[in-house]
Each structure stands twice: as C-alpha cells, then as structure tokens.
Amino acid sequence: MLQHLPPIRACIFDVDGTLINSEDIYTDIYNKILASHNKPPYPWRIKATQQSRGTPGTQRLLDWAELPLTVQEWQQKEKAYTHLFTASKVLPGVEKLLEDLATRTAHQLHLSLASSAGASKFALKTSHIPSIAKAFADKRFHVFGDDPEMSDAKKKPEPDIFLLALKRINEAARQAGGKEVDAMECLVFEDSIAGVEAARRAGMRVVWVPHRGLAEVCEGREEEVLMGRTEADGKVPRYGEKIGAEAKKLEPAEDGRLISEDGLAEMRASLEGFPYETYGIRIAGQ
Structure with missing residues (x-):
C-alpha cells in the first residue's frame, strides 16, 4: 500500500464480467x-x-x-x-476473495454491489451461486441500473452508481454509530472501461480485471484506462487500432500487475491471489 493512501474500508463490486462469466x-x-x-x-x-x-x-x-x-x-x-x-459461473478467484472479505477480515469491511444491469437480471444470473448470495446478503447495499435513485443518463462512465453505493454504506455506518467511509477508502472491482472511469470520477481506487478479449484490444492503452481518461474528452477511443510510439507503456510490477502512475488503479488478469496487504486489508490467519 502506498504510504499516503488509507486502508480500504469498503469494496464495491460490478457483477457482469467481474464476478461471473x-x-x-x-x-x-x-x-x-x-x-x-x-x-x-x-x-x-x-x-x-x-x-x-x-x-x-x-x-x-x-x-x-x-x-x-x-x-x-x-x-x-x-x-x-x-x-x-x-x-453463469463465478470467475477465477472470486469465491475465495468474497469469502475472505465477507468473513475473515480483521476489521469490518463493507461490501456493496454496483451493476448497470437490473435487479431481476442479477437474480437470474446469480441465484444459483451461493458465494455471491452469502457475501452480499444485505440488500441495502445492492445498487442496480434500474434502482429508483438511478437513471439511464447516469450510467457509467458517470460516477453516480458508485457514489450511491457509498452513500448507502455511510447511511448504515451512521445508524450503527460508526465512522463514515471516505471515497479514497473504497476499492472498486470492475471489468469494463466505463466502470473504471466511473470509479475514478467518484474519487475511488480501482482494480480492473478485463476480459482477455478486452485486454487485447486495449494493449498499449492500459494507463489511459486506469487513469479514467478514456472518454474524458467526449471522444470514443478506437480500441484495437495501432497507436503511436509516443504512448507510454506500463511496466508490470513484480507480481505481474499493471499499476497506474498515481497508484490508484491496477490491472489484473484475474482475482486469484489478491494482494490484500497492498490495500491495508488484514485477513485473519495470514
């Protein structure tokens, strides 16, 4: 964990392509x-x-x-x-990650869902997957695209869905007499480019786990995605096309992750072997 960054106190998960296939x-x-x-x-x-x-x-x-x-x-x-x-099936590393975050952290960690899809589709896709149902049993922290507080105009890459998730986490924290969670204490798990940008706009940190097909067409533009700059100028990036030699190539960390220049976002091939200590998350027994 970078010295100037606080420990993570809340994890917000996208669903499609992040938790399931x-x-x-x-x-x-x-x-x-x-x-x-x-x-x-x-x-x-x-x-x-x-x-x-x-x-x-x-x-x-x-x-x-x-x-x-x-x-x-x-x-x-x-x-x-x-x-x-x-x-639908869970993706590699998801079951262990959710079990650890939901039941084995040394301190309370808030878990939330934030998916652009609707609530009924979420149920269709995940009702047969016990690990997801268990980790996200508290429906107060479910935010979907058809949520009454959401609208189509506010979909990703706008930050609204993540800000709403944080709002509900903090409402519960206040009711319990606890300390509110700051945006920089939130870690968003995403697979889509729009989701990464939405999380960055919300002032949160991000773990980007793209589909291998998406990773291939984004080759050379990883820093652009991790920094949330992909649609900031209103233009649609042309992924999969050759980019100029001036593009900055990210060098993998020792464990293979690609980390943004500011240290607030990382790209991973999967959620297997997640580095909890990097984010100040302590798992009992480790």
Missing part, C-alpha cells in the same frame, strides 16, 4: 441476434465502447452493425435469450 454469455446472445440479420460477430474493439453504458452503448452497437433497429427493439430481441444466464 456473463460477458461471454452476452457476446453469445449478441452474436445470435447479429447472425439472424446476416451481420458479422461482435468484436471486442466495439464492445469495449459499449459495455456498461446503457442506451448510448447499445446505440453504438447498432450503429456499428448498421442495423435498422431501435434500442428498444434490440433489447426485446435480447429477452428471448435471457434464460442462458442461468448457466
């Missing part, structure tokens, strides 16, 4: 719909700009595919395949 299922669904319209498979260089972005993200998909459909028509087609999410 649902991004692969989404891609499969998208490809089935695209194939029915004689369109090519959905590439990660486009999905990188669509993930977690709600209606604007779906519109980017439609524009790329040149499909004469509205966002609502596309979403209706998706509904025919929602049953596929019942096959």
Whole structure:
C-alpha cells in the first residue's frame, strides 16, 4: 500500500464480467441476434465502447452493425435469450476473495454491489451461486441500473452508481454509530472501461480485471484506462487500432500487475491471489 493512501474500508463490486462469466454469455446472445440479420460477430474493439453504458452503448452497437433497429427493439430481441444466464459461473478467484472479505477480515469491511444491469437480471444470473448470495446478503447495499435513485443518463462512465453505493454504506455506518467511509477508502472491482472511469470520477481506487478479449484490444492503452481518461474528452477511443510510439507503456510490477502512475488503479488478469496487504486489508490467519 502506498504510504499516503488509507486502508480500504469498503469494496464495491460490478457483477457482469467481474464476478461471473456473463460477458461471454452476452457476446453469445449478441452474436445470435447479429447472425439472424446476416451481420458479422461482435468484436471486442466495439464492445469495449459499449459495455456498461446503457442506451448510448447499445446505440453504438447498432450503429456499428448498421442495423435498422431501435434500442428498444434490440433489447426485446435480447429477452428471448435471457434464460442462458442461468448457466453463469463465478470467475477465477472470486469465491475465495468474497469469502475472505465477507468473513475473515480483521476489521469490518463493507461490501456493496454496483451493476448497470437490473435487479431481476442479477437474480437470474446469480441465484444459483451461493458465494455471491452469502457475501452480499444485505440488500441495502445492492445498487442496480434500474434502482429508483438511478437513471439511464447516469450510467457509467458517470460516477453516480458508485457514489450511491457509498452513500448507502455511510447511511448504515451512521445508524450503527460508526465512522463514515471516505471515497479514497473504497476499492472498486470492475471489468469494463466505463466502470473504471466511473470509479475514478467518484474519487475511488480501482482494480480492473478485463476480459482477455478486452485486454487485447486495449494493449498499449492500459494507463489511459486506469487513469479514467478514456472518454474524458467526449471522444470514443478506437480500441484495437495501432497507436503511436509516443504512448507510454506500463511496466508490470513484480507480481505481474499493471499499476497506474498515481497508484490508484491496477490491472489484473484475474482475482486469484489478491494482494490484500497492498490495500491495508488484514485477513485473519495470514
């Protein structure tokens, strides 16, 4: 842990692609719909700009595919395949990480969910996964895209969903007579570029665990993503394209992580072997 950073007191998790393999299922669904319209498979260089972005993200998909459909028509087609999410599985390292954070920390650690997807989809994707149900049993700390306090205009990369999660954590802390949690004491776990940017805008620290397909198209732009600069200028990055020699290449740490220049974000291949001590999190027995 960097000397000037406080220990982490709250962990906020995205769901799709971070805790479970649902991004692969989404891609499969998208490809089935695209194939029915004689369109090519959905590439990660486009999905990188669509993930977690709600209606604007779906519109980017439609524009790329040149499909004469509205966002609502596309979403209706998706509904025919929602049953596929019942096959969702936890990603590597997730079960141990959640068990450690929920039951084995030396001091209380607040856990929250913050997903752009709706509450009913979350239930469909995770109701058969005991480790997620156990770690996030307190529904006060569930924030979804269809939450009454959220709106489509506030989806990632805007910080609203993470700020709302922190607001609810602190409401509970005050009621219990505890100390409120500062944004810099929050660690967000994300797989999407928009999610990383949203967390950075919220003033929080981030662990970015991208799908291997996303990691490939972002090669050379890792620092850009980790610093939350990908859409700050209002332009859509063209991932997967060759970038100039002036781009700064991040050098991996000894344990293989890529860490942003300011030390507030890191990129990992998976959640296996998570370095708790780096964030001031003490696990009993370790």
